[in-house]
Amino acid sequence: MARTMNDVLQQLTATLAERKGAAADSSYVASLHESGLNKILEKVGEEATEVILAAKDAQGTGTNDALVGEVADLWFHCMVLLSHLDLSAADVLSCLAKRQGISGLDEKASRATNG
């Protein structure tokens, strides 16, 4: 049965919460938490760079598997970051939901007007 985006994010969120208390030698996620915020931020930065490189490589080739894999790595490490700071994908989804229907151009213009 096909899993919805929500199912995948909810399952991963639950797994990440569970791994926060796990032994570092038994879990990659637990090892990231044990290494601390700076290590997690380093991984987010690394994965963001890998997304950029994969997107440039994929351009015009019609082959996007590597790019999709790198974006998955980036999303995953961002979710570990959120979990490390006691946040989750739900917080980001709720932020995006509030923004729905508000044009980025209008939001930017209102910021300029409000100083």
Ligand SMILES: N=c1c2ncn([C@@H]3O[C@H](COP(=O)(O)OP(=O)(O)OP(=O)(O)O)[C@@H](O)[C@H]3O)c2ncn1[C@@H]1O[C@H](COP(=O)(O)O)[C@@H](O)[C@H]1O
């Ligand atoms: N979705 C992921 C996921 N995506 C990517 N990765 C890992 O993220 C790492 C990415 O590292 P790099 O690409 O930088 O490659 P690397 O050379 O292995 O890493 P470094 O040596 O540079 O640190 C790899 O080890 C991947 O296996 C993930 N590890 C775990 N998950 C999920 O998290 C769950 C819990 O994982 P554990 O904590 O390992 O049990 C898993 O069941 C999955 O659902």
